Structures are given as structure tokens and as C-alpha cells.
Amino acid sequence: MTKKTKASPPSSPALGSWQLQDAKARFSELVRRVRSEGPQRVSVHGRDEVVVVSVEEFNRLKGERTGAALIDALQASPYRDVEIEPKRASMPVRGIDL
Template identity: 70%
Template sequence: MDWLQIAPVILNLVELTRILRVVPMSPRQSSGDRPNHWPLQNAKARFSELVRRARSDGPQHVTVHGRDEVVVISAEAFRRLSGGETGQALIDALQSSPYRDFDIEPVRQAMPVRDVIL
């Protein structure tokens, strides 16, 4: 192929990429107009707003190439979802079990011992 035939195609591609970069997208325009979804670039550029919306509007999804990658939630929602580090939920579940009277003892077999010469 001749350079004169390829040059207009290359110039057209360069123009298209420049046009696409100039048009900014709001978080609501991205990811198929799904509310509370932010492309990664917008999330980075408007992080303060992302955090504010996570506290006021609920979980905010950050997308990469249109796919959900992470979800930003408020600290209070995170604490509620992760539970306490006390393990109280596990204790309560075990105590409310109808099988709590059963002894759960592992069957232990004698392990062979070998002589070690030091």
C-alpha cells in the first residue's frame, strides 16, 4: 500500500481520538447510564464527591472498561457489613444451635515418635 493511501486513514484516527478526549463524561453518563457508577478516571478526578456520595447516597461503583471493579462504601456501612472483631455473632449462632449439647471432640490418634540423635 502506498503512503498516500494510508495517510488519510491515520489522520482520521488521530482526529477521532482527539475528539473523544475532549468530551468529558459525568459519572451518570458512564457505564450505560447506571446511577452511582463512576469510570476510574472520573473517580480519581472527583474523589471528594465520590466519598460524599458514598456517605449520602450509598455504595458507589467504580468501573474499569465498563466493568465493576470496586465499590466505595461509607465506614459505617463497612463496619455493619464486616461485623465486630469480637466474634460475638459466631458465639450467638453456636449457642442458639439445637446441637449445642453435643460434644465435639476430635478423634486423636497416637502419632509415631522417632528417636532423634543430637
């Protein structure tokens, strides 16, 4: 005869770290923790694979796509005053009959 034991509820993951199967099963809790505690790591087979972050944090990290960084880099260049004039090569023109 086998002895039946009462299954204990799954334990709460360590602060900011989830195994994939726990993250899938308790996704709502994962989202709540992202909002209240910050980024949460999700591991697969013991290796950190992804980090879940809030949309505000994602937008902050991604930055705005204004082109400002490119403009700043070009303006800081020591070659800023170099004139770039494309060479124009004369192309042979083929005559046509109309």
C-alpha cells in the same frame, strides 16, 4: 487549517457509577457522593470492579468481631451436650543422668 473547538467539561457520571479515570480525577466529588447518595460503583474497562462505601456502611456490613455469631452457632448445635474429653496417651519417659 484545522478548526479548534472548545472542549466541554467532563460530564457528571450516572448516579452511582464511575469510570476509573473519572473517579481518580474527581475523587473528592466521589467521596461527597458516597456520603450524600450512598455506595458508588467504579468500573474498569466497562466492568464493575469496586464499590466505594462510607465507613459507617462498611462497619455495618462487616459487623462487630465479638464472637457472638460463633457462640450462637455452638449454642444452637444439636450436639451441644456432647462431652468432649481428649484422650490422654501415656508417653514413655526417658531417664536422664544429672
